[in-house]
Amino acid sequence: MFCIATILLVKDEEFYFTWQVFGIGAAAGIMIGLGRIFIAIAIVSGIAAPAQALMSTFALHQTLWSTVVDGQTFSTLQALGLMFGLLGVFTISAVNYFVEHAIHEKNVKAAEK
Helix, strand or coil: CHHHHHHHHCCCCCCCCCHHHHHHHHHHHHHHHHHHHHHHHHHHHCCHHHHHHHHCCHHHHHHHHHHHHHCCCCCHHHHHHHHHHHHHHHHHHHHHHHHHHHHHHHHHHHHHC
């Protein structure tokens, strides 16, 4: 609603508003929203969770390397953040590995019977 009001209040010669432009923008917004929902579902229930966890360690690596290369120091909260971040990535990856291993073993035993 705010966006439509803003568009209608703008009286600039170079700015134009048509229903086609509005429709394209609305369709793009809906597709982006659906894409985020489906990615979240894939991360939660699929194999993307460990990959996403490892990709999210970029900030941790950057912080560690800035300490090593630039000689910066950590505050207590930064050190705790790094430890918990790495622990979280390890937990997500390890739990996923152990669950998949247990499911595989269960399937192998069921196939042998």
